[in-house]
Amino acid sequence: MAKEKKLVEDITPMSEDFAQWYTDVVKKAELMRYSTVKGCMMILPNGYAIWENIQKNLDAMFKETGVENVYMPMFIPESLLQKEKDHVEGFAPECAIVTLGGGEELEERLIVRPTSETLFCDLYSNTVQSYRDLPKLYNQWCSVVRWEKTTRPFLRSSEFLWQEGHTVHATAEEAQERTEQMLNVYAEFCEKYLAIPMIKGRKTDKEKFAGAEATYTIEALMHDGKALQSGTSHNFGDGFARAFDMTFTDKDNKIKYVHQTSWGLSTRTIGALIMVHGDDSGLVLPPRIAPVQCMVIPVAQHKEGVLDKANEVYETLKAAGIRVKIDDSEKSPGWKFSEQEIRGISLRVELGPKDIEAGQAVVVRRDTREKITVAMDELAARIPEIMEQMQNDMFQRALKHREEHTSDAVTYEEFRETIANKPGFVRAMWCGDEACELKIKEDTTATSRCMPFEQHKLSDVCVCCGKPAKTMVYWGKAY
């Protein structure tokens, strides 16, 4: 039994050390490994399959809005990156640079893309001539490189996977519409598939993307009360258009600059899944995003008929479109249960001689461990229902957790005390001055997460300086 217990014992309890718990879950669920290149991940099958499901569902949502996929080079000539001043200032410090190619020193150094605005500008400046060519709604799924000093699995790594959408439009209004539309797509995707409730809002100027006129964000609250920026959507106005001479002839025959957006969501969302839904036994995956939704586990499988029946159930569930596997290995049932739980597989179906005799199986929900006895011939109909219920419950639980960890503060003392003592978001009014953001960060380590679309007037004055308030802000410590 010593070995049997080991799987779960290796996971540090969340309450003891959240960071270590996170690392343990990532490792024991075999989601990724670090490679020999500092800060670069090897994403293993259990982790990559989650990303594949994210890609599949999000990509379908993009395409419904008219987005088309492309692939752009991974290298950016240094001179191209330098064309937009704010942008290069934001990214230059964390670039990886190719100086040698084919055995020779390159005439111009190549930046491994940290993001691809400049490449898309280059493309659009050459392919957009008329209003008839607009809008262009391109996206790519790729990896990008940002040299990081400290890294954490999925949350911060020198290379990470993401999608980056880049659009150009004839009018400022259309660009703004698209910026908000894609933020809404992200929020809808995260809530519907990942069961993670999102705060939608706008970033302050201090926190916005290098080169953007406005950055919008979806923010989620992790189990430890820290915030995670989970997706961003930027409106560039015509800033890049002017730097890259991206013009078009409009209907009125005048030459105008295009208006541009970009938006990205990355493998960080896998980190969010772990930290919003995980527990001390490992990962817990919402059924809609789980690569394996259901594991059939025979009990006392050496007994006559058990394996046959288990395989029959497996085939039935598979035919019903459920992402199901069967664990008919020679491990003990307890060991199999632990493995299924660590990997976060949404449900397991336990099936032993007594169950078979009674014409039933026991379905166990990963999130609540609730055991549901289901008649064998109702499994294919009941399991999708149980998964729907589980998906909804997981969202509601995450929402409740966020609500319980969201506080309002009116005075600065209240604000500081809440940040110091109660993990979670603090909502407070802000004057709009960057000086207050800086002071708050220095005093509390909390940063402005966003100015939410859903505003409440908590008081008339800034929580920090007491000057007239402009907006309510979500503040918090963040990943």
Next chain:
Amino acid sequence: MAKEKKLVEDITPMSEDFAQWYTDVVKKAELMRYSTVKGCMMILPNGYAIWENIQKNLDAMFKETGVENVYMPMFIPESLLQKEKDHVEGFAPECAIVTLGGGEELEERLIVRPTSETLFCDLYSNTVQSYRDLPKLYNQWCSVVRWEKTTRPFLRSSEFLWQEGHTVHATAEEAQERTEQMLNVYAEFCEKYLAIPMIKGRKTDKEKFAGAEATYTIEALMHDGKALQSGTSHNFGDGFARAFDMTFTDKDNKIKYVHQTSWGLSTRTIGALIMVHGDDSGLVLPPRIAPVQCMVIPVAQHKEGVLDKANEVYETLKAAGIRVKIDDSEKSPGWKFSEQEIRGISLRVELGPKDIEAGQAVVVRRDTREKITVAMDELAARIPEIMEQMQNDMFQRALKHREEHTSDAVTYEEFRETIANKPGFVRAMWCGDEACELKIKEDTTATSRCMPFEQHKLSDVCVCCGKPAKTMVYWGKAY
């Protein structure tokens, strides 16, 4: 009308200049553009959508054989690449090398992956301990970089997209089985989806992959009679295993080296699609791989009821699962036809007032331009049948072309004359000596494409040196 004609007029006829025809088709079909980085492609929506369909179908075939997807870092530490001697010798000359990261010179230079054997070896050497951990069947979809001096769209570029599968096994037999299995998957995929017949065979030692014990290949014949290597599968034996110390404890409790394979297929296959099926009007895509299978084109759409009916047809076909679009732009029908033809969209449905009156539509096949009149209410049923027929016809036509451009040669004079005067494959016997391969290449510029699985004894002696022959070889000029 001058402008109307321009689309097709810009395509150089194939018979006049095949290379220019190819470039024109790539450009006019808007498949890709060159970026400002030498030899790197921007793959545009029309091109990338083909790749997405290749990915989707091939990936499903991989998964059916038990393969799991992962993602490995794009960087390889120089010391890791150098561990296997033949491998580094093969790839070092064409590497792109990162020397700077985060503003500092790196302690160890990083190679942008030209292929990822070494990274997978690193992973497997750390994760495989027991025979229970075997086999590992991993694959990744990614881009790789090989610094090329001369480049051609899709066929040879400094960065290209591909998949690379890397497996390790307990026995040499199992590795050999997997090597052949994946070659068969490639051939089946190319024949079934791309409608391109393949010659399956083994590469000579001269042509095999750097570090492999044996390389297997599928070879296709392009319209101009040149060969294109379209996918390769390698058996590494235990060569890398010894270099990377990839061992496991077998059932007999002995420590053994694993046996390894890798296999890859790239965006070159898009080049093959163009050069096998294209014609002087542009691309011709087989229905199973075409991103858009059918374009509904209203004729005289200003007339009452035409657009409504066209939209109705579009909705019906869409509901039937056909990848359909409608071109209801204000361009003339002729212009729309040209665009649809250039892009290679398999079918178009023409629909004018007279058709509507007669309760029918005209379906035009892209490959033969055959016009098929179909009753309106039979469109959804007939179009899939027409596409099946077209798919089969395209394969048969490509096969016939290959057969007509495959010659046998017994004497060296015959061989040289055939290579010089008749485009296509030449089959001839070979002694197995590299000297003959080199001489043939020097005399004719043809290379050995493969030693096919399907052998015929054309004579007893080598076509080049007259010594006893070991095997029949397909020879040809190649991309």
